[in-house]
Amino acid sequence: MTEAVPRARALDPIPVEVEGQQLIVLRDPVGFAEQVVVMPPVYFILAHCDGQRTLADIKLAFVRQYGVILPAPDARRILEDLDAHHLLESERFEQHRGQVIEAYRRERVRAAAHQGGAYPADPEALRTELDSYYTGAEGPGVCPAEITPAAGDRRVRGLIAPHISIKQGGPCFAWAYRRLCQSPAATTFVILGTGHAGIAGGYAATRKTFETPLGAVEVDTDFLDALERHSGADLTVEEIHHRSEHVIEFQLVFLQHALAGRAPFRIVPILCSFGPEGLADGVANVDHVGETVGRFCAALRRTIGEADRPVCVISSADLAHVGFRYGDRVTLGAPELDHLQSEDAAMLELIRAGSADGFFENLARENNRRRICGFPCIYTMLRALDLRDGELLRYGQSAMDERHSTVSYASMAFYE
Secondary structure: OOOEOOEEOOOEEEEEEEOOEEEEEEEOOOOOOOOEEEOHHHHHHHHOOEOOOEHHHHHHHHHHHHOOOOOHHHHHHHHHHHHHOOOEEOHHHHHHHHHHHHHHHHOOEEOOOOEOOOEOOOHHHHHHHHHHHHHOOOOOOOOHHHOOOOOOOOOEEEEEEOOOOHHHHHHHHHHHHHHHHOOOOOOEEEEEEEOOOOOOOOEEEOOOEEEEOOEEEOEOHHHHHHHHHHHOOOOOOOHHHHOOOOHHHHHHHHHHHHOOOOOOOEEEEEEEOOOHHHOEEEEOOOOHHHHHHHHHHHHHHHHHHHOOOOEEEEEEOEEEEEOHHHOOOOOOOHHHHHHHHHHHHHHHHHHHOOOHHHHHHHHHHOOOOOOOOOHHHHHHHHHHOOOOOOEEEEEEEEEOOOOOOEEEEEEEEEEO
């Protein structure tokens, strides 16, 4: 019996056009593989590597798709190249994966993974850019250095900010952090971010110090130790996901900029990964995901309640992902984007009211059709904190390609 080819790893395929040529950028969200650019026929072969098909099956599918025969030596060479780039689940990849994980465990610092690309690596250039998101036409108008908490202002207990590209969502970030600047400062920030690569245990933390061009920030290990005790789980088992994930790093850059010159703070970085489809009846169900989420949320609530210092929870969360890039087969024009905003507004109202059940039920009814990637961190925050009467600060949409594939996002604050 002919052996099946290896299975393709979970990758982010991003269609691009370069000088009129259609290409696919393959991005590994965990960072085990370097970013690779391939032609659509090569991606077609990769997409058919499901651990079930044989080389003959793939050759047959290829000729049906492209009308030309793919010689067996060429097919084997393409598969070997894909494996050499660590894009297939194979013995070679497992060995590479183990080496990367072991090396990362030995590191004491989580280095800035996105400086020099998503934002400037030079501290002064970074501060200037961040200031521009506050003072620009869509920003709140005042830089953090000019903001002081007003007497009697309520402390922010929970904050939602986007994790989209800073260049696209910068003003929305700024609206969130302006409100934080106006609030009496917390000294521990639990940052919940979407783990885009998928986390088997639902949650992944790390004790590594985080570095950005604006300095180093330590993890509140006492808080994390208590959280692990209450949850009964080792939350750092899958800390490798922090290595290249941007969702914590982006919040930290804005947090450092916003609170510069104020009391020192520490963070508790936690990646969250599950969808509403894994929670048949919210956290009341008895399946593995529901039990894990329910146990973690209860542990987070208890740990915050026992803390002898002010704690703020930040959800690093985007909202809808719609359009061709995300698997839809509709063109997004003004009517469709207006309808998306209306649907998002109804969902945001449930979040603003602090209704974890309503938020879950809203997405479950539509089978998460809009692909709300911030669901796990927002849901966790709502479950862990008794939040009411939040304040919607900003809503935005950004086109992600020439076909108007769109990501929506928002900033929101909740108070004591």
